[in-house]
Amino acid sequence: MYAAEFNYLRASSLAEAHRLLAANPGAKLLAGGHSLIPLLKLRLAAPPAVIDIGRIAELRGIARRGDDLRIGALTTHAEIAASAEVRKSAAALAEAAAGVGDPAVRNRGTIGGNVAHADPASDLPTVLVALEGAVVAAGPKGERTIPAAEFFTGVMTTALRDHEIVAAVLVPMATRGVGSAYTKFAHPASRYAVVGAAALVAVNKGTCAEVRVAVGGLVPHARRASAVERALSGQPAEAASFAAAAARVRDDLGSDVLGDIFASAEYRAAMAPVYVKRALAAAAARAGLA
Amino acid sequence: MAQVSIRVNGRVRKGDVEPRLLLAHFLREHLNLTGTHVGCDTSQCGACTVLIDGRSAKSCTIFAVQADGCDVTTIEGLARDGQLHPLQEGFWEEHGLQCGYCTPGMIMSAVDLLNDNPTPSERDIREGIAGNFCRCTGYQHIVNAIQYAANKAARK
């Protein structure tokens, strides 16, 4: 399969990418290409120009910044999964990145492309919503920080404005007694999330002091599961309370559960409590170790 | 047209390519390196896996222009001086293929795996080739073949 013809432009800096975006209306940014190229090949997208941002050095790397980890947009899933810093400070994110697709997909796909593409079946948005992360959007006139909860607005739609480029993702670093985890029902062929659940649990003397949960895969965009959070807060950190709280996820799902030929909406909704429960248990176990 | 210069199996290869040309087609049609197969053409099957700067990548999901200036290794680049690469030897010895369509991609993924993890468990091997589909073997002999190569390297 061949993409429709396009003009290929390569940016070597963020400033150059902005200049190229301004000069080429309708152009698409290309990072790892693992969402865009399949679309171009199927001709579901046929932009007049493609701007390759894959070599912009300032968009790479993982660094501490205050209480956050700042992960450059071009950081690959493989780099995130292998990062000792991410594994320690944002275990759920490392876990989600390690479960994206397969090794070759993880070698090319980037966190910036993943959040900008905002596929409902993606893994990283669910984690960022649960961890209360944020997206740093660089516009021609400067940066703004968009909380993850406001960034994802619908199926493949985000709060990113025209000509804004994702520069980085911010993730708060876990403190003592806090654990996080991500679990998913992976599609058996693509490994995309049919149901994904991310949890962060702070355990204090055996009690769940703070609980944050997000679900993805089965809803148009990753969202918090506040009924689950309320049900578990103040409860003992044990299997029975995880199961009881996870069952409440039905109240968080609403009427817009997605279904397809692989898994119906009913089936996904029935699986959601299972994965939420597992995420809660794994997060609480990590809180105990931290 | 765009100019690319890609080091393929140690040799710099230059070409004028359309930006939409996939790396898989650059290798197969411009360089006649037909060991890299195209199976699904939809990023799923891994038959087209090559190494780009040492890491496995699906060459049906990369434009040749993106690999400009990079180091690409294909299945043709593994044997040295007529000696099979340990993974190729493993596939031979352990009957790791039937029709052979998936084999080049399997081997390239396995090279990446063993570079990262020279002593993989069976589970690690299965994870390492999770992006490579085989419609013939049932995978067990492929796993054995990769184990063979790991064991051979460990004995050295």
Ligand SMILES: Cc1cc2nc3c(=O)[nH]c(=O)nc-3n(C[C@H](O)[C@H](O)[C@H](O)COP(=O)(O)OP(=O)(O)OC[C@H]3O[C@@H](n4cnc5c(N)ncnc54)[C@H](O)[C@@H]3O)c2cc1C
């Ligand atoms: C076989 C396969 C399996 C996969 N499985 C999973 C999975 O299990 N879980 C999962 O989460 N994902 C999965 N993916 C998707 C993968 O994670 C993609 O790599 C990712 O969604 C997109 O990142 P990219 O760097 O490849 O982006 P690209 O494909 O380059 O770009 C995607 C979109 O984002 C835009 N974009 C890219 N970078 C930026 C930026 N910095 N700022 C603004 N816009 C930008 C592009 O213009 C484009 O519209 C899979 C992909 C494949 C091919």
Ligand code: FES
């Ligand atoms: S041909 Fe590239 S993944 Fe199948």
Ligand code: FES
């Ligand atoms: S040997 Fe035939 S597809 Fe694997």
